[in-house]
Amino acid sequence: MKIDAAVLDVRNGPLVVQQLDLQDPRADEVLVHLKATGVCHSDISVIKGDLPLPTPIVLGHEGAGVVQSVGSAVTTVKPGDHVVLTFASCGSCGQCLSGHPVYCDSSAAMNLSGTRVDGSSAWSRDGEPVFGHFVGQSSFGTHVVVHHSAAIPVDPTLPLEHLAPLGCGVQTGAGTVFNTLHPPYGSTIAVTGAGSVGLSAVMAASVLGCRQIIAVDVSESRLRLAQEVGATDVVHATGGDLTERLRQLTDGRGVNYIVDTTGLQHVVAEAFAALSVRGTLSVVGVSPAGTRIDLDPWSFLAGRTVQGNMEGDVVPSIFIPFLIDLYRQGRFPFDKLITVCHGIESLADVVKGQDSSIVKAVVTLG
Ligand SMILES: [Zn+2]
Numbered sequence: 603m604k605i606d607a608a609v610l611d612v613r614n615g616p617l618v619v620q621q622l623d624l625q626d627p628r629a630d631e632v633l634v635h636l637k638a639t640g641v642c643h644s645d646i647s648v649i650k651g652d653l654p655l656p657t658p659i660v661l662g663h664e665g666a667g668v669v670q671s672v673g674s675a676v677t678t679v680k681p682g683d684h685v686v687l688t689f690a691s692c693g694s695c696g697q698c699l700s701g702h703p704v705y706c707d708s709s710a711a712m713n714l715s716g717t718r719v720d721g722s723s724a725w726s727r728d729g730e731p732v733f734g735h736f737v738g739q740s741s742f743g744t745h746v747v748v749h750h751s752a753a754i755p756v757d758p759t760l761p762l763e764h765l766a767p768l769g770c771g772v773q774t775g776a777g778t779v780f781n782t783l784h785p786p787y788g789s790t791i792a793v794t795g796a797g798s799v800g801l802s803a804v805m806a807a808s809v810l811g812c813r814q815i816i817a818v819d820v821s822e823s824r825l826r827l828a829q830e831v832g833a834t835d836v837v838h839a840t841g842g843d844l845t846e847r848l849r850q851l852t853d854g855r856g857v858n859y860i861v862d863t864t865g866l867q868h869v870v871a872e873a874f875a876a877l878s879v880r881g882t883l884s885v886v887g888v889s890p891a892g893t894r895i896d897l898d899p900w901s902f903l904a905g906r907t908v909q910g911n912m913e914g915d916v917v918p919s920i921f922i923p924f925l926i927d928l929y930r931q932g933r934f935p936f937d938k939l940i941t942v943c944h945g946i947e948s949l950a951d952v953v954k955g956q957d958s959s960i961v962k963a964v965v966t967l968g
């Protein structure tokens with residue numbers, strides 16, 4: 603079928619909306635008519651070349667839409683279902699079977715190769731292949747063909763332009779807290795970087811009853827938003843003294859749990875130095891390849907841990923409906939992070955992302 607999609611033809615180039623051909627879904631795939639897509643930092647990383655993928659390519663990996671048709675082997679969704687799209691996984695390897703599909707043996711091949719596992723692409727232009735299948739999706743278009751594992755059925759009464767970011771940024775921040783840190787009630791937590799990942803971590807910490815939730819950012823407007831969604835304290839990071847300020851806020855003891863969403867070398871090092879005894883730092887911000895971080899090995903003797911994860915280490919078919927339940931109960935107000943931009947033509951401007959007041963841009967796709 604003919605579709606419209608925003609294509610990146612060359613690294614650092616603009617996204618240009620073009621007509622492409624999209625294959626019918628294979629037996630294990632789903633064709634989705636997209637209604638909205640979030641824009642995530644990883645899309646920008648591919649455009650800049652920090653995350654190298656082949657071009658021309660269709661990016662986008664926070665899609666939401668309506669199932670149009672399904673392959674003969676698909677049983678999880680049917681035409682007409684509303685779906686949030688997320689990363690793809692095989693469902694049968696050891697990581698998938700033990701509840702960690704983001705670490706699937708086929709993860710790189712299914713999500714970051716630009717093709718299906720067999721090297722083919724569902725997209726083409728004038729008979730020449732165009733790369734896609736980005737993070738199991740390529741949602742910068744009117745339609746997409748995805749592996750069935752990437753299509754999560756959701757409540758059809760909720761607006762798809764609000765649900766779109768659940769499949770990457772929101773589940774990453776929330777999953778880091780719910781699945782990998784699981785702070786006990788009464789503990790203290792800090793989040794460096796109050797973007798969509800960081801603020802999702804703040805909301806999750808609030809749900810779990812953390813006593814003190816400290817948001818750190820350079821933007822006043824993001825810190826105000828952090829307080830709206832559950833932060834008890836904010837630190838306007840002006841550089842250099844982050845460790846000291848976090849220790850002051852926690853009566854000199856340091857912070858029990860810290861989520862770093864910045865990936866900035868000095869922020870990670872300063873956050874680590876602000877951990878309490880037996881504290882844990884989770885690094886989910888992506889640093890440029892080759893980055894090294896200085897940590898004092900004596901700190902580990904006090905029981906401190908450094909960890910990281912991708913996509914919040916979630917099982918999307920369980921976790922996304924869980925977040926939606928919390929949202930409906932008013933306990934996880936992720937819609938406050940979203941600014942809706944209208945029309946696929948606005949994607950090119952949105953990815954340039956000059957407006958720092960936008961935490962999470964979602965583009966409607968018609
Ligand atoms: Zn992402």
Ligand SMILES: [Zn+2]
Nearest residue numbers: 692695698706
């Ligand atoms: Zn697998």
